[in-house]
Amino acid sequence: MPRISEGQAGKIPLAFTFSGNGRGESMPGRIVGFSNRLNTVIVPQQFMQWANARYGTGVEQHPLRLIVEVNSPGDAKIEQYMNDHHYDVAGDKMTSSKANYFLTVIIGIVIAVGVVISLLSFFVLMLSIYLLLQKNTRKLQNLLLLGYSPAQVSRPYIQMVVAINAAVLVLAIILMLVARLYYKGMLAAFGVSGATVWLSVAVGFVIMALITTGNVLAIKRKILSLWQQ
Secondary structure, eight states, X not given: OOOOOHHHHHHSOEEEEEEETTEEEEEEEOOOOOOSSOOSOOOOHHHHHHHHHHXXXXXXXXXXXXXXXXXXXXXXXXXXXXXXXXXXXXXXXXXXXXXXXXXXXXXHHHHHHXXXXXXXXXXXXXXXXXXXXXXXXXXXXXXXXXXXXXHHHHHHHHHHHHHHXXXXXXXXXXXXXXXXXXXXXXXXXXXXXXXXXXXXXXXXXXXXXXXXXXXHHHHHHHHHHHHHO
């Protein structure tokens, strides 16, 4: 016989026979889904209660299996709790949860390192701007004495900072898209599709806007201090 897919199995009409408590009945039904982790037949809660009242013996039966939902599936404390209470975990869900947990930890470490590198880059850029302004302090003071406003004197430096930051942002987006094309094919082999890139682009714009704003304020503050002197 040819194999039947899960979608085809859900369309096949079935007849289920129930017996117990002196009764025996046949009812139509169908399959609505499959699970590769639970080796049992799952029915709706309302049907379970109705069937137990109609076909059961009235003796309370304690549950033998539980479906547990946790916030951090890969936490080592969960596995320790299961072992201490002699619970058996069905399927490989715990293994995949551990992999997801370690992946989340790695992503957190990468993000933390990225934030530290971004902060260091920001301070290095600020230091470079201050050194450039300090180097040209005499020229800037002369321009201010000649009647140029602080806005006119600071405009070339602001334009330079905006152009550099914009070029860095465009280069970062290009590198991200190239890297995404590289690893997206590898993820497709595992049946994983990549998320949208617009969130990363938006975060890049926000970070670059904050850095640019900080640089512009630092330049204006330095020029104003020279003008007040």
